[in-house]
Amino acid sequence: MKRIAIIGGGASGMTAALSAAEAGAFVVLFEHNDRLGKKLAATGNGRCNLGNSYLDADCYRGGDASFVSDVFEKCSPEQVRVFLSERGLSLKEKNGYFYPRSEQARSVIDFFTSRLSALKVTVLTGCEVTEVIAEKAGFTVSFVRNEGNSSEDMQFDVVILATGGLAGNNLGVSAFGYDTARSFGHTITPLFPALVxxxxxxxxxxxxxxxxxxxxxxxxxxxxxxxxxxxxxxxxxxxxxxxxxxxxxxxxxxxxxxxxxxxxxxxxxxxxxxxxxxxxxxxxxxxxxxxxxxxxxxxxxxxxxxxxxxxxxxxxxxxxxxxxxxxxxxxxxxxxxxxxxxxxxxxxxxDFSAAQVTAGGIRLGEIRSDTMESKLKKGLYITGELLDVDGTCGGYNLQFAFATGILAGRAAAGREMN
Ligand SMILES: Cc1cc2nc3c(=O)[nH]c(=O)nc-3n(C[C@H](O)[C@H](O)[C@H](O)COP(=O)(O)OP(=O)(O)OC[C@H]3O[C@@H](n4cnc5c(N)ncnc54)[C@H](O)[C@@H]3O)c2cc1C
Structure with missing residues (x-):
């Protein structure tokens, strides 16, 4: 059974955990906040605008428009919505904008939390990952628990970096994902606040x-x-x-x-x-x-x-x-x-604290658009806002985070999407 570490319990990390666990992997989800999805809870003014039926090239900006279309070729916005609703998240559409039927972001987090628990995903909240080191086979992930002060290590075959961007105030944002990607040779294009x-x-x-x-x-x-x-x-x-x-x-x-x-x-x-x-x-x-x-x-x-x-x-x-x-x-x-x-x-x-998304990020040419696997380090996957993609207002950023999470989770577990 593949051992997968997912670092970051936000939109893309939780989706990756769900799809990897369903594909039969042993999954540990690390989140340094005391609960999952803190940023997700703040989205759409607490209503969580999680997708949009309209899509054209202007909806996403960043390093390479064809990367985004390749991602959606593999896992379309419609497939994302089917993924979520087949697993029990009721959705509603208003003028093309998708929300949970409850119009409560909290219920999206409840949805993920209950499904992850049912799939026996090990969720370590209050655990800050401090280092990811490549071993001969696999990776060592070092982390510190909020209530402790000593560092602990765990071994994994695969790591999914899902630590998000820098946007948002008091929501647990960190530069850890960028620093870690850089340590594996990745290039980070200039980061600046967008939707601001x-x-x-x-x-x-x-x-x-x-x-x-x-x-x-x-x-x-x-x-x-x-x-x-x-x-x-x-x-x-x-x-x-x-x-x-x-x-x-x-x-x-x-x-x-x-x-x-x-x-x-x-x-x-x-x-x-x-x-x-x-x-x-x-x-x-x-x-x-x-x-x-x-x-x-x-x-x-x-x-x-x-x-x-x-x-x-x-x-x-x-x-x-x-x-x-x-x-x-x-x-x-x-x-x-x-x-x-x-x-x-x-x-x-x-500044970033007032922004909804980070423009710039991990260079897209260094990532496989069908699986989110790094082209520079086998077994390392990168999802969501860490990548050099930013969507416009209207559910586009969550839509991208979910799609990349689904692709990475399946591929990391050894089951790529057809
Ligand atoms: C106020 C606000 C409103 C928004 N509204 C919308 C909206 O309505 N629709 C939309 O599409 N988009 C919206 N967005 C953007 C959207 O929320 C993000 O683009 C999306 O959540 C990115 O998903 P992600 O998985 O990449 O990162 P995140 O969802 O940010 O998740 C990253 C997680 O990693 C954790 N983490 C970071 N470092 C570490 C570490 N070292 N160890 C352990 N855990 C770590 C973080 O605490 C976080 O939980 C909004 C953003 C903000 C700030």
Whole structure:
């Protein structure tokens, strides 16, 4: 019987443990938190958005898009959902987003815990793995129990590294997986926070803080001989450090990449996405015609939240208190330009503690996409967020973690998927 150590009791580690144990292996699952799946419990605001029926190349970013499609070729998102539901996890779908039917992340952890126990997986919570050493045959895994202070060793034929990335606050994140992979010769591409809020240097941050508005958001940057232009639509939130909201989080990966490479990125907000420039100009002219006795700020009230309108006027060099009826066509054009292209210079992202995922990771060319086995060290498997793959919001990261966990667990136990 194969002896398998799985290091990390998160999404991919628990799935790997389940599939390896089902395939007949003796499995020990190490988790340094006092319980399994602490990060999983925090996902989807406690509801655990664990997959998505929509899939295209833009849903995943990282070193190599074909790696992700190869993984899903072997174990598709649909197969992941079948894997989970056939074993008793009830799922529900809302607009393509999958959740546990209970909409409680806790029940996903209960699902894994009970199934692992039924399969007699040895779960060692409160055990921090400190070293993995290759032996002539197999590996020695050293660990320290939370309540003890002496190191213990166990021998295994195979090791699955599932220690996750660096994102999230107080959820047990560690760099152990990266360090261990490096010790076996793996390359780690630059790591940076993604699905994260962006920091700007806008001098009106304080005035804008708290404003929410619908916008088309575009991030653009140039480096390494190529231009990045990516767009998202949705509600953005101005904050005292910069800007947040789903479209901003979705684009943060590209801003982070630009910051890594050239130290700057810029964001453009179309604050009036339902208008073309010409339609907006016509609307402003109409309002001007009916603005007797009104300042421009009063005449435009309610097109945007008050503070955002005020800042937009200042940016367009329009005095908010000036008479609207006296505004020239040129002034209105400048205002339209600002409303359609409200630019922000991005100076940074919030740090890993605020992020939902780690961009960068173990270089994909060094991993077999059908089994997650290292091409550099036989018997070493690497899953989930440790790899140089990051998904967008919408269940994509858990979907990838589960798929890689299933593949690694089966292959490590000697039963690859057909
Ligand atoms: C706040 C938040 C919300 C999120 N929401 C979603 C969502 O709704 N949908 C989605 O798809 N993704 C979401 N994600 C991302 C998703 O949770 C992760 O991408 C996914 O959990 C990665 O799985 P993993 O198995 O690679 O790592 P993890 O799930 O992070 O598991 C790694 C485990 O390894 C343990 N560990 C680390 N070092 C050691 C060590 N030395 N010894 C023993 N154990 C160790 C950790 O404690 C952890 O339990 C969210 C992330 C965050 C932070």
């Amino acid at each position: 809020q962006l920091v700007t240097n806008d001098k009106n941050k304080k005035t804008l803080s708290g404003v929410r508005t619908e916008a088309n958001v575009t991030v653009s940057a140039s480096f390494g001989g190529h231009d990045i232009v990516k767009k998202e639509t949705g509600e953005v939130l101005f904050t005292d450090y910069g800007i947040s909201g789903i479209p901003v989080m979705q684009l943060s990966r590209y801003a982070g990449e630009a910051l890594q490479n050239v130290g700057t990125a810029s964001l453009s907000l179309d604050l009036m996405p339902e208008y073309t420039f010409e339609k907006l100009l016509a609307e402003l002219k109409e309002r001007r015609a009916a603005s007797a006795g009104l300042t421009i700020e009063q005449g435009l009230t309610s097109i945007l939240q008050r503070n955002l309108l005020y800042v937009t006027l200042l940016r367009a060099s329009v005095e908010p208190e000036s008479h609207f009826s006296k505004a020239s066509d040129e002034t209105l054009k400048k205002l339209c330009a600002e409303l359609k292209n409200f630019r922000l210079t991005i100076t940074g992202t919030k």
